Amino acid sequence: MEDYLKKRQEFEREITTAKYNGIAFTPLEEEANKLYRQILISERATKDDSFYKGYTLKHREQFEKESRIFKAIQKLPKGAVLHIHTDCCMDIDWFMEELAYHENTYFNQETSTFKYFQNAEKAEPGFKNLREEREKASDKSQFDAQIRKCLFVQEEDRMVSKENIWATFEKKIMSIAGVTYFREHFPRYLKKYIENFIKDGVIHIEARAFLGFTFNEDGSNLTVKEEMEIYSKVLNEVKAEHPYFTYQLVIQGLKMWDVNQIEQYMRDALIAKKHHPELICAFDLVQEEDAFKTMLEMAPALIKMKEMQAEIGVELPFVFHGGESLHTLKNTNLFDVLLLGTKRIGHGINLSQHSYLLEKIKNDEICLEICPVSNQILKYIDDIRLHPIKTFLNYGVKVSINPDDPGFFGYNGVSMDFFFVSFGTQLDYKDLKLCAYNSIQYSFLSADQKKAAWEELEKRFQVWCKWFIESNPSS
Ligand SMILES: [Zn+2]
Numbered sequence: 001m002e003d004y005l006k007k008r009q010e011f012e013r014e015i016t017t018a019k020y021n022g023i024a025f026t027p028l029e030e031e032a033n034k035l036y037r038q039i040l041i042s043e044r045a046t047k048d049d050s051f052y053k054g055y056t057l058k059h060r061e062q063f064e065k066e067s068r069i070f071k072a073i074q075k076l077p078k079g080a081v082l083h084i085h086t087d088c089c090m091d092i093d094w095f096m097e098e099l100a101y102h103e104n105t106y107f108n109q110e111t112s113t114f115k116y117f118q119n120a121e122k123a124e125p126g127f128k129n130l131r132e133e134r135e136k137a138s139d140k141s142q143f144d145a146q147i148r149k150c151l152f153v154q155e156e157d158r159m160v161s162k163e164n165i166w167a168t169f170e171k172k173i174m175s176i177a178g179v180t181y182f183r184e185h186f187p188r189y190l191k192k193y194i195e196n197f198i199k200d201g202v203i204h205i206e207a208r209a210f211l212g213f214t215f216n217e218d219g220s221n222l223t224v225k226e227e228m229e230i231y232s233k234v235l236n237e238v239k240a241e242h243p244y245f246t247y248q249l250v251i252q253g254l255k256m257w258d259v260n261q262i263e264q265y266m267r268d269a270l271i272a273k274k275h276h277p278e279l280i281c282a283f284d285l286v287q288e289e290d291a292f293k294t295m296l297e298m299a300p301a302l303i304k305m306k307e308m309q310a311e312i313g314v315e316l317p318f319v320f321h322g323g324e325s326l327h328t329l330k331n332t333n334l335f336d337v338l339l340l341g342t343k344r345i346g347h348g349i350n351l352s353q354h355s356y357l358l359e360k361i362k363n364d365e366i367c368l369e370i371c372p373v374s375n376q377i378l379k380y381i382d383d384i385r386l387h388p389i390k391t392f393l394n395y396g397v398k399v400s401i402n403p404d405d406p407g408f409f410g411y412n413g414v415s416m417d418f419f420f421v422s423f424g425t426q427l428d429y430k431d432l433k434l435c436a437y438n439s440i441q442y443s444f445l446s447a448d449q450k451k452a453a454w455e456e457l458e459k460r461f462q463v464w465c466k467w468f469i470e471s472n473p474s475s
Contacts, residue, residue: 018396023437025430032465035472036429039068044423052424053383055155056376057410063419072468073418077460079436080204080443080453081197081402081414082319083346083369085252085286087177087210088405089193091412092151098188099179100147101131112150112171115178116185118217151176152410153377165379166288172408181214183222183230190234193412198242200413201460203453204443206319208252208284211268224268228276235279244456248281248444250319255285255292263301266316267308274314281444282319282343289325295336302340317343317444319369323350324380344369344442349380351397352388358397367398367442372420373411374404384424393431400439401432433461 025033051059063070099105099114106117106127114130117123130147137143150172157168180189197205214222214230222230235247251269253262266283273280283305285298295302302318309315322337324347334350334357345351348368351358361368370389375381392399401421403414418435421427427435440453 019394020430020434021396022441023434025433026462026465028462028465028469029429029433032468033429035469036069036072039072039472040422040426040428043067043069044426049383052385054376055158056384056420056424057373057416058155060411067419067423068472069423070415070419072472073422073432074200074415075467076201076415076418076432076464077203077436077457078201078401078414078418078439079457080206080400080439080445081202082206082344082367082400082439082443083208083371083402083404084205085208085405086190086193086249087173087180087213088407089196089207089412090151090176090180090189090407091192091196092148092407092410094192095151095176095180096144096148099185101134102179102185103129103131104182105130105179107133107147111175113175113178114150116182116215152408158377158379165377166291169378169405169408170288173405177213183214183216183226186214187230187234190231191238193407194234194238194245194247196412197414198238198245200415202414203244203456204246204440204445206248206250206281206443208250208286210253211251211265211272224272225275228272228279231279232276244453246445246449246453249279250282250284251280251316252284252286255287255289255298259298259301262298263304266301266305267312270308270312270314270316273316274312277314280316283316284319284321284346286321289321289333290327290331294331295320295322295333295340299336299340317341319344319346321346323348323354324375325350326380328353338366342366347371347375348392349375349388352391358392358395362395362397365398365442367400367438368392369402370399370421371402371404372417372424373406373409376420377409384420387421387425389421390425390427390431393427393434398438398442399435400442401435429465 104116104118106115106123107130108126110126115127117127120129134140134143153169153172158165179185211224212221212227214227216222238245253265269283318340320337320342322333322345325331328350334354337345338357338360344367346369372384372387375387376384381387389399401414401417403417406412418432422432436457440450445453
């Protein structure tokens with residue numbers, strides 16, 4: 001038996017060394033990890049199937065109040081967020097306070113659409129000034145509640161097919177962009193969502209964003225130069241308060257565009273990168289994977305990236321969405337995004353069914369940007385216990401944890417996603433730290449920036465472990 005136990009220990013060491021390759025754990029962290037696991041086991045024992053299935057966010061009020069794991073995760077250093085969409089990060093409380101009843105905000109009751117107009121004469125048919133409508137309402141808090149409900153995906157929105165949940169979701173995105181992207185609102189919107197991530201322990205963001213989406217008083221779009229100046233100004237303000245914080249953009253286009261449009265947009269993105277190399281890091285195409293063009297259909301444009309890069313004299317790597325599909329018999333996007341040279345993969349959850357590709361992305365160190373809350377809300381994984389993140393991590397695949405579209409799911413930051421995967425798939429402190437490490441390691445930061453970011457995070461992890469152990473004395 002002694003021999004067996006020795007072999008067993010060696011076997012365990014071999015596996016953990018392979019998995020945590022690149023990061024070490026201090027004795028304090030070992031102790032915190034043991035405690036974290038104990039608390040996780042005891043809290044999970046109080047939950048039944050209904051907690052994990054369908055819409056776990058419906059239990060939010062309860063776990064935010066009672067769960068020691070949730071409270072611990074809120075304070076946990078998160079590293080970088082590599083997968084968010086800038087148009088989907090609205091802080092709902094902030095919107096209600098600052099923009100919903102702004103003098104220029106109009107609302108179309110029939111389509112639940114918010115829109116900026118210079119004045120009542122300029123407002124399109126069907127749009128009424130929201131502030132004036134609220135004034136007329138007898139029950140103001142009920143009025144506020146109705147407006148708030150329009151802003152993010154509700155549990156009842158999910159009682160439909162996957163196609164319909166996407167339609168609801170995309171409609172909501174468009175319904176607020178007509179206000180938040182107004183040139184005077186957008187800098188405040190941007191700053192608010194960045195500050196929410198910083199408060200949540202994030203030190204670097206790579207945010208997907210459209211080029212030329214912000215608009216003037218008359219509805220015309222800002223030039224790319226003007227738009228980039230807004231980003232730079234906001235980032236300088238943020239950096240003045242948080243000098244360690246960094247932020248870059250992944251330019252996103254739409255899969256519904258025709259191939260010529262995509263090609264032109266790639267060119268625009270390359271030119272923007274040439275003028276703002278510090279701001280732009282990569283390129284992607286978004287929208288529901290099963291509903292729009294496949295990567296193969298867009299390939300005639302995408303394969304031109306290399307020659308365009310040579311012509312314009314700047315590089316813009318791909319970081320494509322892929323493997324976020326329920327139609328894996330006909331969806332070959334994972335195959336194509338790899339062949340097109342993607343540096344990371346947005347989602348990639350279908351890789352759990354494709355072991356050959358999984359082996360390849362493991363060997364090529366292509367990091368997966370996992371978005372657990374999004375996967376459940378948009379109906380790709382009904383039961384969060386079945387999310388493949390733990391399979392990926394234990395296999396040695398590089399994984400980071402991200403919120404995708406937190407504004408439309410009704411929360412800020414990325415703690416909710418860390419909580420979903422930790423609680424659902426039993427990731428412990430060490431697993432979460434590994435994901436944070438990957439988020440820095442597979443970001444587009446320079447080698448020096450990565451080193452500095454990781455040093456900052458290592459310090460924060462030690463502080464967190466000390467706090468966590470001290471604040472959970474009886475366990
Ligand atoms: Zn996404």
